[in-house]
Amino acid sequence: MNMSGQRLSIAALGGVHEIGKNMYFLQYANDIIVIDCGSKFPDESLLGIDLIIPDVTYLLNNIDKVRALVVTHGHEDHIGGIPYLLKQLNLPVYASRLTIGLIENKLKEHGLLRQTSLHCINAESTLELGSITATFFNTNHSIPDCLGIVFDTPEGTVVHTGDFKFDMTPVNRQYPDIHKMAEIGKKGVKFLLSESTNAERPGFTPSEKLVGAHMEEAFVKAEQRIFVSTFASNVHRLQQIVDAAQHTGRKLTLLGRSMVNVVGVAQELGYLNIPGGMLVEPSEAAKLDSDKIAVLCTGSQGEPMAALSRLANASHRQLQINAGDTVLIAANAIPGNERNVAKIVDNLYILGARVIYGSRSELHVSGHGSQEELKLMLTLMKPEYFIPIHGEYRMLHHHSQLAEDVGVERDNIFILKNGDIVESSAGKVRQSGRVPSGQTLVDGLGIGDIGNVVLRDRRQLSADGILITVITLNQTDGKMLNEPDTISRGFVYVRNSESLMEEINQLVTATLLKLSPADLGQWSIMKQTLKDTLGKFLYERTKRRPMILPIIIEV
Secondary structure: OOOOOOOEEEEEEEOEOEOOOOEEEEEEOOEEEEEOOOOEOOOOOOOOOOEEEEOOHHHHHOHHHEEEEEOOOOOHHHHOOHHHHHHHOOOOEEEOHHHHHHHHHHHHHOOOOOOOOEEEOOOOOEEEEOOEEEEEEEEEOOOOOEEEEEEEEOOEEEEEOOOOEOOOOOOOOOOOOHHHHHHHHHHOEEEEEEEOOOOOOOOOOOOOHHHHHHHHHHHHHOOOOEEEEOOOOOHHHHHHHHHHHHHOOOEEEEEOHHHHHHHHHHHHOOOOOOOOOOEOOHHHHOOOOHHHEEEEEOOOOOOOOOHHHHHHOOOOOOOOOOOOOEEEEOOOOOOOOHHHHHHHHHHHHHOOOEEEOOHHHOOOOOOOOOHHHHHHHHHHHOEEEEEEEOEOHHHHHHHHHHHHHOOOOHHHEOOOOOOEEEEEEOOEEEEEEEOOOOEEEEEOOEEOOOOHHHHHHHHHHHHHOEEEEEEEEOOOOOOEOOOOEEEEEOOOOHHHOHHHHHHHHHHHHHHHHHOOHHHHOOHHHHHHHHHHHHHHHHHHHHOOOOEEEEEEEEO
């Protein structure tokens, strides 16, 4: 019997209306299960911010109900936020073998490994999490060990696909378990949450197997050194690069911290097979003949500090790219990164390298299913209700149209914003209410301490600079002891603007003289008056709005 409060709620804390920081949760009565906790990189508007993670206020407010974090796979947009979550909420983490290896790496860096309980699961596992049971099925994607999750709840079955494609010839022989998916659909699925990354792309996503042949061909044709940049997490691609190097008798060296980390974990766990003696240190690689070495590096997205960017700027400490070297960029630019990648490609051409990049190079295939695969998942699962996830609004919109095409009722499709809740109570389903959601900004060691006010200040500083005016007052009678001292940074160059600085000092003096004796005693009034007067004057004179900081010293 369904008692009050016995309802199932489903919500996204990150990952809808955006690419990245995926995080979802299910709640039935007093049990909350969290799925994934990813991060995403900031755009130019978030000055100085290193990382964006989901806002977990709702989970912190319901700390005693959160039973587990279940992770679908090991990509940054699904695991990048885990250390920050665990600092605030120590909960057990369930994930597959490689995913656990990658999470352990992160927790080691954050000094959290000892106090976290990590549990290794696979497609055969069953988790009893309060009133909800979780089982799993294998999918494939551009990283090994990807799982879809089936939650059995008193209100029906909820399936979360994780990231997937249907690659029938996967490089690592981890086939998508279509039989199991069909069985799950046969038993009945109330809600399907399915990823939407390639919902705009018709047809099928090609198999990873195609890339291997093109990679080998590029290695055979290269006459000097080969530099290959790809996503460190794409372990199948790394294996193809190792195989091509072995086939052409080249040694391999790794550049970039994430590349070294992932190769270490993948090798240790047996996901990556590198022949003994093939890996050499960068310092040793520099001494080898140019046709005997391949360099595997990070930076396929044009990240300014990554190895490929440094090589392209000729600022890498250990290796440099020479005319005639071949550079393979085995990844497509993520939307938003195209400019950075184009800049690097330009620089590589300037150095005289042969560059093979972009979708025509056939050195990359997507890890996400295109429209026909999304339809296949919908058809196998036959859900009564559908929630497209993992994508910007247009992707969610296209995915919901695909769901209608394969027979899901239009009224049973929910396109959510982060924080929206869909609930099912006594079999009735509706969209109801919101939980707090948004982005938490990570800057250095600070988590969430940089808010809108600080960012507004940074924007102002970056656009118009700062003007500091120091005023020295006599403690006894409050009179000015000497001329104000005005300092400019990023506003005007003082030496070239002496007359303007003189006018500023005169204005400061005149403003203070106009204040009544009562106001002179109150620093906040003095500072605000100076800010207003100077702000108006400077905008009239320069059409700039620097940050104005009056500093008052009593002697």
